[in-house]
Amino acid sequence: MSEELAEILVRAEAAIERRDEVLVRELCRDLHHADLAELYEDTDSEGRAFLTDLLGAERFTEILAELPDTLVEDTLDSFEPDEQREILDSLPDDDRVDVLQDVSESKRRDFIDLLDEEKQADTRTLLRYDEESAGGRMTTHIGKILASMTVKEAIDHLRGDLEATGTLARIFVVDQTDKLIGKIRLRDLAFNAWDVAISDVVQDVEHSILATADQEEAAQMISRYDMLILPVVDESNRLLGVITADDAFEILEEESTEDIEKGAGIAGEQSEETYLNTSVASHFKRRCGWLVILAFLAILSGFVMMRFEHTLMEVYLLSLFLPMVVAAGGNTGGQASTMVIRAMALGELDPEDTRRVAWKELRLGFFLGCLLAAIIGLFAVFAPPALQFTLPEGVNFTQFGLTVALALGAQVTTSTLIGALLPIGARAIKMDPAVIAAPAITTIVDVSGMVIYFTVARSILGV
Amino acid sequence: MSEELAEILVRAEAAIERRDEVLVRELCRDLHHADLAELYEDTDSEGRAFLTDLLGAERFTEILAELPDTLVEDTLDSFEPDEQREILDSLPDDDRVDVLQDVSESKRRDFIDLLDEEKQADTRTLLRYDEESAGGRMTTHIGKILASMTVKEAIDHLRGDLEATGTLARIFVVDQTDKLIGKIRLRDLAFNAWDVAISDVVQDVEHSILATADQEEAAQMISRYDMLILPVVDESNRLLGVITADDAFEILEEESTEDIEKGAGIAGEQSEETYLNTSVASHFKRRCGWLVILAFLAILSGFVMMRFEHTLMEVYLLSLFLPMVVAAGGNTGGQASTMVIRAMALGELDPEDTRRVAWKELRLGFFLGCLLAAIIGLFAVFAPPALQFTLPEGVNFTQFGLTVALALGAQVTTSTLIGALLPIGARAIKMDPAVIAAPAITTIVDVSGMVIYFTVARSILGV
Numbered sequence: 041m042s043e044e045l046a047e048i049l050v051r052a053e054a055a056i057e058r059r060d061e062v063l064v065r066e067l068c069r070d071l072h073h074a075d076l077a078e079l080y081e082d083t084d085s086e087g088r089a090f091l092t093d094l095l096g097a098e099r100f101t102e103i104l105a106e107l108p109d110t111l112v113e114d115t116l117d118s119f120e121p122d123e124q125r126e127i128l129d130s131l132p133d134d135d136r137v138d139v140l141q142d143v144s145e146s147k148r149r150d151f152i153d154l155l156d157e158e159k160q161a162d163t164r165t166l167l168r169y170d171e172e173s174a175g176g177r178m179t180t181h182i183g184k185i186l187a188s189m190t191v192k193e194a195i196d197h198l199r200g201d202l203e204a205t206g207t208l209a210r211i212f213v214v215d216q217t218d219k220l221i222g223k224i225r226l227r228d229l230a231f232n233a234w235d236v237a238i239s240d241v242v243q244d245v246e247h248s249i250l251a252t253a254d255q256e257e258a259a260q261m262i263s264r265y266d267m268l269i270l271p272v273v274d275e276s277n278r279l280l281g282v283i284t285a286d287d288a289f290e291i292l293e294e295e296s297t298e299d300i301e302k303g304a305g306i307a308g309e310q311s312e313e314t315y316l317n318t319s320v321a322s323h324f325k326r327r328c329g330w331l332v333i334l335a336f337l338a339i340l341s342g343f344v345m346m347r348f349e350h351t352l353m354e355v356y357l358l359s360l361f362l363p364m365v366v367a368a369g370g371n372t373g374g375q376a377s378t379m380v381i382r383a384m385a386l387g388e389l390d391p392e393d394t395r396r397v398a399w400k401e402l403r404l405g406f407f408l409g410c411l412l413a414a415i416i417g418l419f420a421v422f423a424p425p426a427l428q429f430t431l432p433e434g435v436n437f438t439q440f441g442l443t444v445a446l447a448l449g450a451q452v453t454t455s456t457l458i459g460a461l462l463p464i465g466a467r468a469i470k471m472d473p474a475v476i477a478a479p480a481i482t483t484i485v486d487v488s489g490m491v492i493y494f495t496v497a498r499s500i501l502g503v
Numbered sequence: 504m505s506e507e508l509a510e511i512l513v514r515a516e517a518a519i520e521r522r523d524e525v526l527v528r529e530l531c532r533d534l535h536h537a538d539l540a541e542l543y544e545d546t547d548s549e550g551r552a553f554l555t556d557l558l559g560a561e562r563f564t565e566i567l568a569e570l571p572d573t574l575v576e577d578t579l580d581s582f583e584p585d586e587q588r589e590i591l592d593s594l595p596d597d598d599r600v601d602v603l604q605d606v607s608e609s610k611r612r613d614f615i616d617l618l619d620e621e622k623q624a625d626t627r628t629l630l631r632y633d634e635e636s637a638g639g640r641m642t643t644h645i646g647k648i649l650a651s652m653t654v655k656e657a658i659d660h661l662r663g664d665l666e667a668t669g670t671l672a673r674i675f676v677v678d679q680t681d682k683l684i685g686k687i688r689l690r691d692l693a694f695n696a697w698d699v700a701i702s703d704v705v706q707d708v709e710h711s712i713l714a715t716a717d718q719e720e721a722a723q724m725i726s727r728y729d730m731l732i733l734p735v736v737d738e739s740n741r742l743l744g745v746i747t748a749d750d751a752f753e754i755l756e757e758e759s760t761e762d763i764e765k766g767a768g769i770a771g772e773q774s775e776e777t778y779l780n781t782s783v784a785s786h787f788k789r790r791c792g793w794l795v796i797l798a799f800l801a802i803l804s805g806f807v808m809m810r811f812e813h814t815l816m817e818v819y820l821l822s823l824f825l826p827m828v829v830a831a832g833g834n835t836g837g838q839a840s841t842m843v844i845r846a847m848a849l850g851e852l853d854p855e856d857t858r859r860v861a862w863k864e865l866r867l868g869f870f871l872g873c874l875l876a877a878i879i880g881l882f883a884v885f886a887p888p889a890l891q892f893t894l895p896e897g898v899n900f901t902q903f904g905l906t907v908a909l910a911l912g913a914q915v916t917t918s919t920l921i922g923a924l925l926p927i928g929a930r931a932i933k934m935d936p937a938v939i940a941a942p943a944i945t946t947i948v949d950v951s952g953m954v955i956y957f958t959v960a961r962s963i964l965g966v
Contacts, residue, residue, distance in 0.1 A: 315852065
């Protein structure tokens with residue numbers, strides 16, 4: 041966000057709090073609806089009522105489509121039925137469906153009844169698709185012409201419905217039964233003679249998507265193939281609608297946020313609300329699940345410590361490097377899993393790549409382990425005596441340093457491998473790899489780190 | 504990626520290994536250049552030479568723009584100079600500049616000399632902008648008309664340069680000195696009478712960006728305001744070029760990956776190469792820095808353990824829950840920092856929101872702490888005696904459970920707060936908040952967890 045815009049928003053917020061109609065009206069005049077939606081979301085409920093009154097139904101049509109799910113119903117309710125009709129009528133069909141999916145079922149019926157018959161039918165058709173599917177995201181108002189037309193006929197045909205058509209960046213060519221035959225660009229109409237046949241300028245449609253496919257697949261296609269518009273079809277290749285680049289931005293942002301949050305052990309759907317507007321209760325619900333599971337998992341590390349009581353009691357100096365050896369595994373395992381999960385999300389890793397991943401991470405873990413073992417091992421030989429820590433009779437600092445170095449190297453190598461392979465294993469059993477969150481891996485390799493450290497100590501120090 | 508496409512790629516890889524020219528040619532015929540680039544990247548160097556020979560310079564023009572930085576120079580070198588000229592000449596100017604930024608300086612001069620004079624001048628101009636700036640990403644071949652034209656004149660003007668113009672989704676209206684006056688849509692040309700004046704249909708340009716601005720800002724504008732094309736201007740508002748939605752997808756994907764990787768303590772620029780094609784050496788370089796720093800930080804926890812030797816020796820059962828109390832802080836702190844860093848990346852948090860964030864996370868930390876304290880506290884009262892663990896004389900299991908519960912609650916509350924506030928603090932001192940990686944927070948709260956646990960134990964158990 042530019043500083044200029046941020047400043048306007050701050051001034052507008054203050055003006056809303058003072059209920060300064062003149063200033064708010066002036067500041068909002070040139071704001072984009074995405075910015076107005078943010079302003080509306082960031083104010084309290086009285087401020088919101090003030091804004092709906094001030095800006096009116098016409099302005100709120102576009103704002104509504106940008107609001108988070110939880111605000112939609114209350115916002116619509118603050119308008120009179122004829123204003124509600126105006127808003128719902130003016131919304132593009134994909135946004136109207138999004139809005140209606142966010143309100144309670146009884147409200148939804150009432151709102152649909154406000155529309156004219158044609159829009160009622162269109163809306164009911166779109167509502168049948170899952171909200172997360174390509175069909176649930178598409179808009180049906182698109183430029184559509186027949187292959188048998190000429191350029192002149194196509195222009196006349198499109199002109200009739202120009203206002204309702206959101207995008208003409210691609211115009212789709214269909215046959216009499218609506219089957220998708222090809223596409224043309226608007227420039228093919230604008231720069232060709234009027235008697236040219238559409239069938240002479242039509243191009244193949246290289247990519248289309250089924251209405252029932254996941255919206256994420258549609259967004260990734262648009263991004264991968266540098267498309268502006270992706271046609272959505274049914275099983276018989278009949279053109280149903282299109283998904284546009286601006287939908288793809290929204291979908292990909294949601295999916296990225298979800299992956300990042302899952303990686304930190306935060307459960308559930310990413311909320312459309314901003315962080316600050318999400319209630320403490322819903323933050324709590326999304327975070328508590330993994331925490332409880334991880335807490336019980338972490339007690340396993342405690343059992344290992346209990347098991348090696350004798351070793352730790354004999355050489356208590358082992359405790360100086362115990363947390364470090366354990367944590368180093370969590371850190372390298374977390375790095376490896378992050379890299380692998382992201383590579384999978386970007387479609388870079390196929391199941392048959394597992395051995396290559398394992399071999400790469402094994403070498404990486406080994407080299408990282410050697411580096412850390414060398415640095416920390418030397419530190420363990422020279423620092424503790426310099427700090428006047430003591431070792432029991434029969435154990436010297438060289439042995440002690442060797443113990444720390446060997447355990448650290450082994451822990452880093454195994455943890456790196458575990459971190460890389462767990463997400464791949466998760467996918468193999470059809471689990472979402474992002475759910476094998478970094479904290480889960482940390483907890484698992486904590487246990488192995490304890491075992492490795494004490495076992496190495498026992499055999500080298502003879503305790 | 505669809506299963507069908509994945510299968511074609513696997514078959515093509517096998518055919519390349521067998522050097523089966525007929526089959527490779529057939530499989531590649533209908534592949535999009537993004538898919539061909541993936542195929543090319545995934546094969547070995549002999550396979551790549553085979554593909555460049557087979558597909559030829561014309562096909563490689565588009566593939567080249569999709570390749571990772573490190574493959575560009577070698578790929579270009581495998582063509583003869585006249586083929587190199589053909590490739591560089593056919594590339595859109597923004598892709599040509601990207602490609603030239605990826606080769607060594609001497610090569611760059613040679614390659615530029617292959618171009619005709621006009622393209623040489625254009626290319627040198629664009630190369631002056633930083634690779635990560637809006638100017639470094641823009642294309643200069645855009646639809647540009649004068650306000651004084653009629654629709655007919657505009658069509659004739661644009662027709663002359665139609666082949667070189669990548670996008671006509673928006674056509675920009677400038678004055679004689681190239682200052683940006685407004686925009687029109689191609690449909691305004693296609694559906695209006697030829698004698699209509701452009702000045703009658705021109706619309707305001709709501710958003711433009713300076714050529715020197717960060718490319719991420721440009722991408723976020725395109726995504727936020729649902730734009731297809733963002734005009735790039737200089738300080739005097741002269742139109743220099745445009746950034747398109749497909750550039751924005753690439754920029755946002757790179758930035759997301761970078762944020763995710765930083766969050767796991769992986770340093771440096773995200774590589775354009777896939778995970779598998781990145782060498783072990785460069786993976787090593789990006790991961791080793793934080794690991795060494797974190798290892799030394801983690802030794803601090805060891806010092807705390809040394810300091811509380813007496814307490815642990817007296818009630819060794821404390822070790823059963825020590826790793827869990829410590830880890831719970833890392834987990835909640837990691838969740839909080841992830842949420843806050845993502846909210847900042849999405850532009851949801853301003854510096855003045857710090858108190859609201861702190862208040863929200865303090866309550867969340869407290870409630871999560873209470874939940875965990877209750878569950879694990881009860882477990883600590885009843886499980887250890889059932890498992891026949893013993894406590895020293897004068898200490899009972901109720902006191903022990905209380906110790907675990909209180910320490911856990913305090914650790915979770917403080918860690919949640921620390922996790923949320925550290926990234927905000929980092930930004931306040933102009934550090935990238937994503938660098939306050941989850942592992943760094945984990946390591947910091949590990950220390951506080953040790954201190955809290957042993958201090959509570961001392962005061963409740965009197966050891």
